[in-house]
Amino acid sequence: MLDRLREIGEAAREAFSSATDEKSLEDARVAYLGRKSELNRISRGLKDLDPEERRRVGRATNDLKKELAALCEEARERMAEGARRTGALDLTLPGRVPWVGRRHVLIRTLERLEEIFRTLGFEVALGPHIEDDFHNFDALNIPPDHPARDMHDTFFVEGGRLLRTHTSPVQIRVMQSRRPPIRIIAPGRVYRNEASDASHSSEFYQLEGLYVDRNVRVGELKGVLTKFLHELYGQDVGVRFRAGFFPFTEPSTEVDLQCRVCRGRGCPVCKGTGWVELLGAGMVDPRVFEAVGYDPDVYTGYAFGLGVDRISMMMTGTDDIRLFLENDLRFLDQV
Amino acid sequence: MQVSLKWLGDYVDFEIDGAELARVLTESLTETDYLGAPGAGVTGVVAARVVTSEKHPDADALKVCVVDWGEGSSTVVCGAPNVRAGMTSVLALPDAKLAGGMKVSERRIRGRLSQGMLVSAAELGLEEASEGIIDLGDVDVGSDVRDLLGLDDEVIELDVQPNRPDCMGVLGVAREVAAALSADFRVPDFEVRESGSPAVEAAAAELADPEGCPRYIARLVTGLTFGPSPPWLARRLRGAGVRSLGNIVDVTNFVMLEYGHPIHAFDYARLPEKRIVVRKARRGETLTTLDGEERVLSDADLLICAGDSPVALAGIMGGGETEVTPATRDVLLECAWFDPVTIRRTARKLAMRTEASLRFERGIDASAMGDVAGRACALMAELAGGRVAPGAIDEGRKDRGEVTVGLREDRVRAMLTDELSRDDMVLYLDRLGFDVRPGGDGSLDVTVPPHRHDVETEADLIEEVARLHGYDRIEAIVPYHPLETTGDPARRMRSRVRDAMVGLGLHEVLTSSFVTPETAEAAGGDPVLVRNPVNKDTPYLRTSLLPGVFDVIRRNRNVGVRDVRIFEIGKVFGRSENGQHREDWRLSGAICGLRGRPVWDTAPDEIDYYDGKGVVWGLLEALEVDSPETSCYDCPFLSSDAGAGLGLSGRPVGAFGMVSRETRRLWGFDFPVFAFELDLDELAVRCDKEREFEPLPRYPKVRRDLAIVVPEDTEAGSVLRSIEDAGEDLLADVQVFDVYRGEQLGREKKSLAFALTYMSKDRTLTDNEVDDVNARIVDRLLREFGATLRE
């Protein structure tokens, strides 16, 4: 009896899987699952078997019935699917997609940076683009005729004003307007009077950070910037702090990121050093505190600055900074 | 500042290679590049004497030479203009490798066999371009050329920061190397042998401008013979990227590079008077500098004069008349200290950033002046066979005074790390040449060495300790900061606007703040002029974002992108009523091309006014602006009959509409463009309101449609306002759902169809109530607009 069930099963599976239309499927269903099918006859004859046999055959019959019912259902769905495909609806034709807009890549980078610093407790502060000499230079310990001014080719406008050459004047404006603790970042456009090439633009974006409180130490500067870089590039990326020079910080440090192209082994991108310069930072020079009327014996703090364009270039592999302000939509859609 | 490792090795002993040294200095001092050895990879080159040199029988410009290279002699064909019998040069034998991987082989040149070649410095990688083959001067045939020319001498280049003039000299760099590696540092050892009559009898100096030149030393060296420099000197200069130009000039360059102090050699015989006067120039006075340029000066520029005749532009460049030449026998050597600001201003004004001016404007160690002058005299006497006159002409202030700065140990630890002991601090500062003595109350008295006048405060000293200790050794601390919750509503608004614009399918662009006079004029207003624009064509700051937006459309159209839907959020610049500069945040945007993306069953039309207006209204809806008002406008870029101003609560906030024919002509657009510009600061004020909950409607609404025929010039907006007004409280909403024109309506007529929705907050409306209001509305329209009801 069990052998017979196996034979029926094989034939039925073949019939269901080879059914190509409604009719052959219905024929198979009647033949193997119908009231007059052999399987049904066997079920009905179970009561005549001895108890042991009845239990074994009964289970096998039931299992087979369930299996065949599922096969039948599957075949029916297969056919419905086929009907859809040959019908009026072509699922593969394109849909009516509305216009899709995009934020500018520099703005997306800025938002990412702001988000990280926000979670580190920094708030955003902004300042004017047309600045005066005091905020852009003097208060930052860059006196007139100092060679450090060579690092800032400056645009001048009427009235002795200038276009800010960095976001650092926002530090001064914030410190003038309130008392510590201060924890701000200042993103925005800055201007340098220099000819454009693949890595220089006369208009670009910076992000400045400033933290002033009692007992701020170099270790905190390292901690916050390392955390920032790990958030941005992953926990396993190497970070190096080395000597630097900025007129408004003392001590100053340059922060390098392990080259992401060669992972520190050395390649043309990092000029073989394994490191790429990313941030400038340092402890606020006491002379800057004096310029804004803070007592440098009471307060200490750190400041840092980074180039948003440069980070965007590294993130997207863009090799020409000028592409950012050219706004070729084909480029903006890539990056 | 470029320097070779072997030159550094003259003053400090170290074992590490160039790449490692570059890394050490990068971490402790400043970014330093490893440039490699100039002749790395060069093989098969020997010192060889040219025995005979004869004209090539078949080529006028070539010579056939027999050269002796110690272990043999070869015949080579040479095209160098300076080849001559008797000279010693460098022979590259067959199979030799030269710079850039070039290989030498035996070959025929115009029919004559050449067994190798005589090479130039460029072919060995020692300089960019050479005019002839190397003249080794007096060296033995067969000498080791690699050593002689420094082919293996690795070179590093330091990005010296403006606060470190001492590192504009090899000695300063060597001091830093010694400090970073804990190695011993030694100064150059030399002896000046003086003879003849004292210098003060041969010349004098007068400082007429003690501010500009506080100290001036001059020394006299006589009986010199101009000639090539010995290989060691040429090699040192080459490693620093400087060409050898002959012994006397080379000595001045060498000493400048060594001490970081520029010196100048005058041809003594050609000084019209033997009395040096340092004074300010007279307005309009001229001097022809040794580069052949005539410089017109002002009374801010400092001159070195002989009597009253200018002979040098102080600290920047010498004059052509008194320049050292091969005929020079006697030299007056100047070693002076010039005011950095004076030098810097003149150098900038005349665009003459020379090696000398770069050093003087950063400030030079005045305490080493005697050594600098002595070193130069000793070298000239040694290399050019001269005699040094006893003594020096030395005018002006001699001592600068010591600077001592207090350093609180606690302050160092508080700033850097608790690990730093007093011994550490003393050790680091001592290695850098600071003199440290214990002061009172846990502090140190630190005397600054004269070459480090950049160090003026305690913070400067802390930096010295930090960089020698190493930033990498200071433990990073991640402090916990509570979150700040303050926010700037205008900034939040800009972010919401950005979301809305992107949601409406526009791409964000960022364009230049600088515009041309034409666009500034077209935009109107009072633009701010940049006095020194980087691009002469764009001297103004933008007063509108629209020109930049139009530029982006043009740029994209030029590269075949036809559908351009863009916006920019940025600052515009102008002047407020009291003449102060002002900056305002604006939103601008434009769309052109197709209304929608082409799909297989639809070919969308080009955009029109209503597509653009939809974008603006979509923005207002996203910003939850309730009742925008349209009005006359003053946007110079928009068409007067297809544009309008936008107002909120009676205040103008911007304009929108189709771009005018004139604007399209300016940008070369032969297609319709819709544009808008809004004042974001104003918008932020208007939109910064709390939203309030209102109970959702509980009673059913009743819809009635209404179609009227009106004269063609009737505005739908006016009709809508009248409907709303007449509908009173019961009218919940009204929409235009059709505009129709057709012959049966008659000429100059159109039909407007409205869908009116009636609803009450407190009851279910009856048919009668609705009929009443509807009738009032119809009455009003018929009266007010001369309308007829359309059945």
Ligand SMILES: [Zn+2]
């Ligand atoms: Zn790399």
